[in-house]
Amino acid sequence: MSVEQTVEAVPQVLAARNQPRPDSPAGLWLQRHLPNLVLTPSLLAIGLFVYGFILWTIYLSFTRSKILPVYAFVGTEAHQRLWSTPNWYKALENLAIFGSLYIIICLALGLFLAILIDQKIRGEGLFRPIFLYPMALSFIVTGTAWKWFLNPGYGLQKTVQDWGWTSFTFDWISSTDMAIYTVVIAGVWQVSGFVMAMFLAGLRGIDNDMLRAAQIDGASAFNTYRRIVIPQLRPIFLSAFVVLAHMAIKSYDLVVALTGGGPGNATELPATFMYSYTFTRNQMAIGAASAVVMLAIIAAVIIPYLYLELKEKKS
Incomplete structure (x- = not known):
């Protein structure tokens, strides 16, 4: 050395x-x-x-806090005022519409895409990132892009009318009755690829010997998926449901970027209600009470899921 x-x-x-x-x-x-x-x-x-x-x-939520926190305990006064506010019931109604359609369509579309890609199609490596790409975007970007796309003045409606179909109309985003469904469309577009990836991972984990045995017994492709494949995807269904439900309950940035909660309060959700009452209307106690209700809804979804998971591990 x-x-x-x-x-x-x-x-x-x-x-x-x-x-x-x-x-x-x-x-x-x-x-x-x-x-x-x-x-x-x-x-x-x-x-x-x-x-x-x-x-x-x-x-x-048990105080009279407004623009600043007030720590004097007054009981359930803020909760009573919350449940006497019409906007809160509208937010819950919109959550029921958005949440149910968002979860059902994402599950169905994600499973359908996963089954198609699982057929070992040519270009699978190209399709998977294409479907997954929207999940890489933030909800703000998604909401802004779909706001431009759905705007009747320069979006889809204007483009189709310029092509010659002057009678074509698609103004859901400015309709008080249909605006909530535009939030569903944007949400499904972003998350369905993620659900597809979850189901695809589950499909790739199924024993091929069982599928070959079903084919030898003469089972059709439909019956094979209905009786063998889909029942084995139950844990994936449950996990995807919990993730989607959690995302639906706390959806805020997508709504703010897409519709701003409007027109009027047509797309108001509990998350946007909580923000507006806390930081815009200076009713911090009512906003906190709405946040507590959101927490209870999320707990009602997650706690049974955790219970089932722990029960399966013990057994």
């Missing part, structure tokens, strides 16, 4: 000597507690900024 190499190796040797040996008490303690040391800061941050603020929001 040359003199230069020896000089360069000295700091490394000294550093190695200062490190605790793996079989020393300090080394054993570090190996045992290193995961806890790494995870502790993240757990503390989650405890404060997630669960801490959830508890803070719940408490604010």
Whole structure:
């Protein structure tokens, strides 16, 4: 070894000597507690900024907070005012329409696309990223793009009319009765590819021997999927339902970018209601009460799912 190499190796040797040996008490303690040391800061941050603020929001819903928090406890006054607000019932009605159509169409379309791609079609590697690409966009971008596309003045309606079909109309985005369905269209366009990927992963995990046995027994493709394939995708259906329900309940940015909650309150959802009452109308207690109701709805979806998951693991 040359003199230069020896000089360069000295700091490394000294550093190695200062490190605790793996079989020393300090080394054993570090190996045992290193995961806890790494995870502790993240757990503390989650405890404060997630669960801490959830508890803070719940408490604010039992106060008379308006533009600023007021910590005097007054009971369920804000909750009573919330459930006497017509806009809140409109938001829940829109959530029921949007959530049910959003979940059903995404599940059906995602499964259909997954079955098509699972046929080992040519160009599969091209189609998968095409379907998945919308999920890479933010909901703000999706809402803005669909707002331009659906605008009667320069979007789809104007383009088709310029092509010669002057009687063609598609002004759902400006209709109080149909605007909520434009939110469904934009949401399905963005998320159906993600659901497709979930189902495709489930399809690729099914035992091919079972499918070949069904073919030998003379089962048609329809019956094979109905009796063998789809029943085995039950965990995927459940997981996709929970993800979609959670996204539907807390949908905010898509609605704001696409319709702004309008026309009027035609596309008002609980998330937009909560924001407007908290930061625009300076009714923080009512906004907190609506957030508590949203939390209860999400819990009603997630808790049974977690219970079933834990029950299956124990069995």
